[in-house]
Amino acid sequence: MDFIVTFNEIEKAFVIKTIGDIDAYHSATFKQKVLEHFNNTDKKVIALDLSEVSYIDSAGLGSIVSLIKESKKAKKELVLYALQPQVKKIFEMTKLDKIIRIIDTESEI
Template sequence: MDFVITFEEIEKSFVVKVSGDIDAYHSATFKQKVMEHMNNTDKKYIALDMSDVSYIDSAGLGSIVSLIKESKKSEKEIVLVSLKKQIKKIFEMTKLDKIIRTEDTLESI
């Protein structure tokens, strides 16, 4: 699957739809593109729609942690949405689910 990121603003959130793997090959691009758009929106919530992400490695996790730190500086909140079971398990095993909010749907934000 190709790595694709799309952006859209909805009522309460700025939505980042990620398709493909967030791994060592794509994590820098992922972080850079999200940062650019995050800094140019006035929405409080940055929703990372992960419904089409089937794999994430330590580089991808590092990018998300870095985005969380940056979002706090600008008083925004990153929310992971629609995590697949195996991806959710990675966030639980690494205890990252304790520092980042996850929701099942965009409407839950």
């Protein structure tokens, strides 16, 4: 499967949609692409649409943690939404759901 990251602005947030696994092979690319666009928006909410991510490993989690730190520095909020059950479970097992807001749909932003 190809790894694709797209960007879109909606009224309340800058939306980053990822298609493909965020794993050791793709986590550096994912982080780099997100950071490239991160500061190019005046939106205070950065929303990661993970609806088409079926797998995330420790490298992918590391990228997300790094993005959480960058968002705090920039005084922005990083939000994850539309997680598949197996991906959401990883965030719950690692307790990362306690430090980042996870919502079900874009309308909740």
